[in-house]
Amino acid sequence: MPLIAVLALAAGTYAFRLAGPVLRHRLRLPGRLRHLLSVAATVLLIALVATSALTEGQGFAGWARPAGVLVAGILTLRKAPFPLIVVLAAATTAILRLLGVP
Amino acid sequence: MHSLWRTLNRGTLRDIALVCLADAMVGAAFGAIAVSGGLPAWVPVVMSLLVFAGGAQFAAVGVVLSGGAPIAAVAAGLVLNARLLPFGFAIGDVLGGRWWTRLTGAHLMTDEAVAFVLRDGDPRRRHAAFWACGLGLFVSWNAAVVLGALAGRGIGDTGALGLDAAFPAVLLALVLPSLTERNARTATLRRACLLGGVVAVAATPFLPAGLPVLLALTGLVLAVRTPSGAEVPCP
Numbered sequence: 134m135p136l137i138a139v140l141a142l143a144a145g146t147y148a149f150r151l152a153g154p155v156l157r158h159r160l161r162l163p164g165r166l167r168h169l170l171s172v173a174a175t176v177l178l179i180a181l182v183a184t185s186a187l188t189e190g191q192g193f194a195g196w197a198r199p200a201g202v203l204v205a206g207i208l209t210l211r212k213a214p215f216p217l218i219v220v221l222a223a224a225t226t227a228i229l230r231l232l233g234v235p
Numbered sequence: 236m237h238s239l240w241r242t243l244n245r246g247t248l249r250d251i252a253l254v255c256l257a258d259a260m261v262g263a264a265f266g267a268i269a270v271s272g273g274l275p276a277w278v279p280v281v282m283s284l285l286v287f288a289g290g291a292q293f294a295a296v297g298v299v300l301s302g303g304a305p306i307a308a309v310a311a312g313l314v315l316n317a318r319l320l321p322f323g324f325a326i327g328d329v330l331g332g333r334w335w336t337r338l339t340g341a342h343l344m345t346d347e348a349v350a351f352v353l354r355d356g357d358p359r360r361r362h363a364a365f366w367a368c369g370l371g372l373f374v375s376w377n378a379a380v381v382l383g384a385l386a387g388r389g390i391g392d393t394g395a396l397g398l399d400a401a402f403p404a405v406l407l408a409l410v411l412p413s414l415t416e417r418n419a420r421t422a423t424l425r426r427a428c429l430l431g432g433v434v435a436v437a438a439t440p441f442l443p444a445g446l447p448v449l450l451a452l453t454g455l456v457l458a459v460r461t462p463s464g465a466e467v468p469c470p
Binding site: 134135136137138139140141142143145146147149150151152153154155156157159162165167168169170171172173174175176177178179180181182183185186187188189190191194197198201202204205206208209210214215216218219220222223224225226227228230231 | 290
């Protein structure tokens, strides 16, 4: 990954972050657009969870990783602390792989 | 800094510390996965300092490691980070009025910091929570990425440790609570997420890396059709 790509991603990201704090007094986004943008953020994050849990390259990631992520989902609904969620998700995946599950 | 600790209560400080610890684990996983996948160590380290957005970093590195073009990696990361735009309009007041606090604070804006700000209505506590979470995460995330990148050379197979599950796990832990409320607005959001997720996974075998996640935005058609503009926004 070339440095210019990292810099482009960084510059664009900073512009997204800075626009609100600088422009919020001069420009008001319409309520409908704000609502759509917040729905879009959640939809993108869930899609990122789904694709990074289930796929690797252009194929299926195997069962061990989605099983770990499923454990994370159950622990989240039970209101477990964040570090425990991450450790048990990775541990589930690691143990399943140790047992020969792809 | 001193007034930060006095303004925030113990529970909020503990929660911020726990989120920093969890994200540090994910940061270490990010550094290790990038380096063991074949990228030079400076890539995850410099990217974390300058981009400082876990989702976009994983997405960009994922695109590159699966053979995608750098331009596709940048596009995937930027589309994910476009959510920071509405965040900035929603919580821009907590950065303070001086230009240099706005320039610094903007870089520290993350999903986690925004979530902590939205938990509280009091302006002083919102301000303190933002800076405590923002600074805490910046230090812990970047330190962890460096450690992960150094360890990544030694770890031949990050998969054996289940590190690839850490990122989707923490992301799910952040988003899931916002999908569990029982009201019409959340029900619409759930349907949009379900459609978007199914479309993204179904498109993965056929499209270059990075594009399937963008295609998830088709889920928005379910949110457009509801007359949400007429609703009174929740405080």
